Amino acid sequence: xxTSTEVMQYTPDVLVTGGKTLADVNDDISAxxxxxxxxxxxxxxxxxxxxxxxxxxxxTEMFTKGLxxxxxxxxxxxxxxxxxxxxxxxxxxxxxxISAILFLFRQKxxxxxxxxxxxxxxxxxxxALLFPVIHTGRPWYAIFWLLPYPNQxxxxxxxxxxxLWDVFAVGTYFTISLVFWYIGxxxxxxxxxxxxxxxxxxxxxxxxxxxxxxxxxxxxHYEVAYMLLAGISTPLVLSVHSVVSFDFAVSNLPGxxxxxxxxxxxxxxIFSGFAMVVTLLxxxxxxxxxxxxxxxxHLEKMNKIIMATGMMVGYAYSCEFFIAWYSGxxxxxxxxxxxxxxxxxxxxxxxxxxxxFIPQIFWFKKARTSIPIMFVVSLFVNIGMWFERFxxxxxxxxxDFLPSSWKYYVPTFYDxxxxxGSFGWFFIWFLLFCRILPVIAMAEVKGVMTPxxxxxxxxxxxxxxxKEVSVRV
Amino acid sequence: xxxxxSDSKQLAGVIGFFEDSHDLVNAAEKxxxxxxxxxxxxxxxxxxxxxxxxxxxRSPLPFITFAAGLTGCTLGFLLEFWTSTVxxxxxxxxxxxxxWPAFVPVMFECTILFAGLATVGGMFLLNRxxxxxxxxxxxxxxxxxxALVIDSLEENENEDEEQGSSAKKPTKFKPFDESEASDFxxxxxxxxxxxxxxxxxx
Numbered sequence: 001x002x003t004s005t006e007v008m009q010y011t012p013d014v015l016v017t018g019g020k021t022l023a024d025v026n027d028d029i030s031a032x033x034x035x036x037x038x039x040x041x042x043x044x045x046x047x048x049x050x051x052x053x054x055x056x057x058x059x060t061e062m063f064t065k066g067l068x069x070x071x072x073x074x075x076x077x078x079x080x081x082x083x084x085x086x087x088x089x090x091x092x093x094x095x096x097x098i099s100a101i102l103f104l105f106r107q108k109x110x111x112x113x114x115x116x117x118x119x120x121x122x123x124x125x126x127x128a129l130l131f132p133v134i135h136t137g138r139p140w141y142a143i144f145w146l147l148p149y150p151n152q153x154x155x156x157x158x159x160x161x162x163x164l165w166d167v168f169a170v171g172t173y174f175t176i177s178l179v180f181w182y183i184g185x186x187x188x189x190x191x192x193x194x195x196x197x198x199x200x201x202x203x204x205x206x207x208x209x210x211x212x213x214x215x216x217x218x219x220x221h222y223e224v225a226y227m228l229l230a231g232i233s234t235p236l237v238l239s240v241h242s243v244v245s246f247d248f249a250v251s252n253l254p255g256x257x258x259x260x261x262x263x264x265x266x267x268x269x270i271f272s273g274f275a276m277v278v279t280l281l282x283x284x285x286x287x288x289x290x291x292x293x294x295x296x297x298h299l300e301k302m303n304k305i306i307m308a309t310g311m312m313v314g315y316a317y318s319c320e321f322f323i324a325w326y327s328g329x330x331x332x333x334x335x336x337x338x339x340x341x342x343x344x345x346x347x348x349x350x351x352x353x354x355x356x357f358i359p360q361i362f363w364f365k366k367a368r369t370s371i372p373i374m375f376v377v378s379l380f381v382n383i384g385m386w387f388e389r390f391x392x393x394x395x396x397x398x399x400d401f402l403p404s405s406w407k408y409y410v411p412t413f414y415d416x417x418x419x420x421g422s423f424g425w426f427f428i429w430f431l432l433f434c435r436i437l438p439v440i441a442m443a444e445v446k447g448v449m450t451p452x453x454x455x456x457x458x459x460x461x462x463x464x465x466x467k468e469v470s471v472r473v
Numbered sequence: 474x475x476x477x478x479s480d481s482k483q484l485a486g487v488i489g490f491f492e493d494s495h496d497l498v499n500a501a502e503k504x505x506x507x508x509x510x511x512x513x514x515x516x517x518x519x520x521x522x523x524x525x526x527x528x529x530x531r532s533p534l535p536f537i538t539f540a541a542g543l544t545g546c547t548l549g550f551l552l553e554f555w556t557s558t559v560x561x562x563x564x565x566x567x568x569x570x571x572x573w574p575a576f577v578p579v580m581f582e583c584t585i586l587f588a589g590l591a592t593v594g595g596m597f598l599l600n601r602x603x604x605x606x607x608x609x610x611x612x613x614x615x616x617x618x619x620a621l622v623i624d625s626l627e628e629n630e631n632e633d634e635e636q637g638s639s640a641k642k643p644t645k646f647k648p649f650d651e652s653e654a655s656d657f658x659x660x661x662x663x664x665x666x667x668x669x670x671x672x673x674x675x
Contacts (some may be wrong), residue, residue, distance in 0.1 A: 009507060021617065022517060022616065022617035023613075023616050023617040026615075026616045026617070027498060042632065071594050082504040148552065148556060150503060154560075154561060155561065156556035156557070156560065156561055157556075158563075159553045159556070159557055159575065159576055159579055160557075160565050160568060160572055160575040161577075161579075164579070165578040165582075168578065168579045168583070169578065169582050170581040171582075171586075172583075172585050172589075175586060175589070175590070176585060176586065176589040176590075179589060179590065179593045180589070183593060183596070183613075187517075187518070187615065190609075190615045191517070191615040191616060193615075194609060194612035194613070194614070194615045194616065195612070206605050207603075207605055210597075210602045210603035210604070211603055211604040211605040211606070211607055212602065212615075213515060213609050213610070213614070213615075214515045214516050214517055214605070214614050214615055215513050215514070215515055215600075216513060216514035216515070216516060216519075216520070216523050216524070216527060216529070217513050217527075217529065217600075218600040218602070219516065219519040219520075219523075220524050220529050220532055221532045221534055221599045221600050222519070222596060222600065223519050223535055224532040224534045224535065225532075225533070225592050225593065225595070225596035225598075228535060228538045228588075228592045229589060229592055229593070232538070232585050232588050232589055232592070233544075233589075234588075235581075235585070236582075236585045239578070239581060239582070239585075243578055246578070270655040313523055407541075443517060443518040443519070444518070446517055446518040447518045447519060447521075
């Protein structure tokens with residue numbers, strides 16, 4: 001919990017508090033990896049496994065009985081699974097924004113949070129990928145339908161379909177995020193290797209670190225590679241949720257057929273992703289005693305981004321209504337009036353309050369720097385962003401062009417159970433990550449602690465001796 | 474590689490340890506100016522200004538990335554073009570077979586995929602990674618220590634000289650001598666100097 005002293009001590013320019021030395025960074029961040037898991041960790045892990053098992057059991061039953069166990073029916077061919085897919089892909093975007101875009105903008109505060117945010121990206125995309133696959137009802141065929149490969153049917157995939165663009169976009173996103181993350185990990189894995197006492201542990205981290213020794217000839221190529229990956233990940237992350245939005249926008253359905261969708265989806269993705277990063281880091285810094293590395297300052301900056309992207313999303317909501325009126329199309333107008341005041345009015349207003357109104361509290365510095373407030377707001381944003389996708393998918397479909405087929409879509413126990421199971425799956429991975437890999441990029445944090453982090457090219461060598469770089473023997 | 478270990482100890486170079494990165498950068502400049510044939514620095518994090526201090530050339534990696542990106546873009550388009558117009562032309566919604574604007578997203582993703590993987594692969598290749606059989610010099614080099622290693626390479630051993638380590642061919646290099654190099658590092662500010670012996674890879 002944020003004590004008032006913690007807030008008072010915070011100065012915006014200090015990225016690592018507590019007078020840490022370079023060696024302290026390794027000691028503090030490697031500590032959770034080098035001791036046995038705590039009871040709290042086991043409790044979380046077992047809960048995550050149980051929740052995932054519930055989802056897996058329900059999914060298995062769904063495969064045997066058929067998709068009829070879900071709430072899907074005409075006219076709602078898409079439901080909670082597609083909502084979950086978009087939700088989880090969106091969560092991932094904050095990680096890439098932090099690792100790539102903030103890197104290109106030279107935002108040094110990213111170093112404290114990029115590792116865990118990137119891990120979140122990878123696990124979120126892994127979770128997202130479950131849904132389109134199980135949504136086919138015959139997941140063992142999905143791979144044959146999705147990938148272009150020579151087959152005995154002599155058929156190819158339809159490259160004009162946004163659903164296929166999605167396969168390439170999300171597949172590339174996952175691959176590039178994974179290698180980007182791994183490249184960042186290599187020097188830190190070498191640190192863990194050099195600390196290892198146990199032989200098996202040493203062997204494992206030697207292999208994982210690829211034999212990295214911190215040679216400057218290697219750093220020279222490494223830094224260029226990191227910058228290039230950041231450079232190509234930036235358009236990639238913007239493209240991924242744009243392509244996801246094409247799944248909707250390329251269709252002709254009122255409520256989906258909207259040119260604002262790509263930027264609106266990207267802003268929403270970053271919004272929800274940052275909320276998830278705040279949720280996870282508020283817990284992680286407490287559990288692993290990392291308050292000197294993930295400071296109130298880091299969290300405050302993320303809260304500012306949450307507020308900014310929240311307002312972009314709010315602008316998109318109002319813009320959609322304006323265009324629905326301005327287009328003069330009665331179908332567009334109906335779709336949007338139905339969205340806010342139709343049978344799903346409650347979902348719309350949950351979305352609007354959680355995403356637009358609640359984050360406005362971050363105008364106040366007291367709220368931005370208060371751990372309990374930001375934790376609650378981040379949960380609300382996550383809920384709101386899930387409902388945003390629910391509103392887009394469900395309200396646009398449930399009243400189609402033929403009023404006799406209008407239906408009120410209600411997800412079943414299977415929908416909810418499998419959705420819950422996806423959270424279990426995500427947290428299994430995230431909890432394992434916290435135990436096995438350093439949750440903070442140690443080499444990068446060291447780079448911003450030392451005087452090199454400043455922009456002064458020639459700091460006085462005498463004074464730098466005594467500062468942060470003091471060596472403990 | 475590790476078979477060489479049998480012929481007792483063979484000198485590989487001298488290593489000097491430094492207390493902080495500024496001492497290291499200053500020392501690297503001196504070693505560079507003394508024209509030692511081959512030397513390298515070892516740091517726990519990338520130290521700014523060290524590339525210049527060591528006289529390293531800029532990495533050629535961007536060219537690899539660019540070439541791979543171009544290849545990915547071309548291959549992506551060729552795949553889409555060939556499957557949609559040559560191998561099995563299929564009328565989808567009355568669109569032309571070569572409906573290239575619809576092919577752009579996949580071309581873009583292929584560009585990124587190829588460029589990203591080639592960047593990583595190229596970085597590994599240039600850095601001779603993975604190489605898990607070699608040892609580190611000091612476990613604290615990945616924590617809080619900085620070091621300079623002057624190699625004892627002979628003139629003819631220098632064929633596979635690593636990229637950017639020194640200037641053009643005709644440059645006169647300083648001949649390596651163990652005690653001379655140790656003294657040089659000490660004078661350059663090293664707090665501790667040791668000789669390094671080959672153990673497999675060096």
